[in-house]
Amino acid sequence: MKVVSFLPAATKMIYDMGLQEYLYGVTFECPKEAADQPKIVRCILEGKNYTSIEIDRIFSASKAQGKSLYWVDDELLASIAPDIVFTQDICEVCNIDTVCTETAVMKLSKQPALVPLSPNNLQDVYECAITIAKALGKEEVALHYLANLQQKTDAILDTLRANRAPLKRVMLMEWIEPVYNCGHWIPFQIAAAGGVDMLSNPAGDSIVTPWDKILKYNPEVLVIAPCGFDINRSREEMDLLTSKNGWENLEAVKRNQVYLADFDMFTQPSIGTLVEGIEALACMFYPDLFVPNEQISRKFINLSSAVFLHQPV
Structure with a gap:
């Protein structure tokens, strides 16, 4: 065959x-x-x-x-x-x-x-x-493969429940300019990691989201994972966001909770990579509860670390 x-x-x-x-x-x-x-x-x-x-x-x-x-x-x-x-x-x-x-x-x-x-x-x-x-x-x-993945997501939920972790107010961006919210399966990934994205479109297409709406929503955690972009590619365009009026006033920016992440954990619907995305999100939302393994740690980075690591000498 x-x-x-x-x-x-x-x-x-x-x-x-x-x-x-x-x-x-x-x-x-x-x-x-x-x-x-x-x-x-x-x-x-x-x-x-x-x-x-x-x-x-x-x-x-x-x-x-x-x-x-x-x-x-x-x-x-x-x-x-x-x-x-x-x-x-x-x-x-x-x-x-x-x-x-x-x-x-x-x-x-x-x-x-x-x-x-x-x-x-x-x-x-x-x-x-x-x-x-x-x-x-x-x-x-497939059944054996999925059973192993389900164990990983179940472990995250068990940890969240055991620690009575409160839901995090999140936004995940699928595109930088114009800004697109997240859709389809990504809001479900966010929920599985202990967050909620009220700007998202669960099971539907991502759409352009006005900046004023984002400012009013004021996410606690902001994840930037443009479709087709890895961390380095996204970093090249971050000035398009950081130069916007009100950027510094976002709760996520104040809390140092802005992250860049590789797109394949979210916009490439392979269930293995999406589960990696859930694991990565849990580490972003609750860094005191979850520590990424070596592979996942290479797939996302805190924006402040990204800026620091690439400052001119």
Whole structure:
């Protein structure tokens, strides 16, 4: 059986479950485990270093013109002749959508099974792992994988309850300029870590959020994790936020509770990375209760530390 993944999150889960022997092709942005796999899906933004403002403008123009940011290497796809193609239909900015995938697949002489993975909430992402493994005839592998992840989130909740930890008033930003709130499964991640984001859109799309609204909400903890950006990439654009009127008055800034975090823990819906996101959030919300392991500690940083570490000598 030959599988092609048009979705980085699906690729990540395939590797996490040890099913990579079935994988024959991925996208340009799939995780490092798949670095040697043929890249079938490409993007017009690939290899570019546009600012968040420029990326937003490019996407808005592309959407207005009815064009996609992604394209498929038809010859490479045909040479693989996959039996299954995993794709998504949630965000046409982050990944190629099902319509573009269907167009590419229709050109193939042998039609593969098209398996869309379109989670809206955290439970849906858990079920995506089962969908992937079931398509490969390995459902029991997914159940074992998910049971181990569930133990991690259960341990966090047990610690919060044992310490009667109060809910933290949180905001997680999915984009810097313009500012987007968080949506889909991320509000559920925040809740699992002991927080609440009243500006979020649970199980729905993230949307532009006015700065005045953020100032009024006044989060205790602010997490900045723009889609597609790691810590270093986000740090390059922090002046867009810190220069805004009222930044210094935010409770999160006063409390030194502003964090930069790698995007894959939130906007890449692989359940393993999302659980890492929950663990990271718990460490941000309650640093006295939770200490990150070595891997997670590399995926987020307090803004004050980020600024200090990169001051000119």
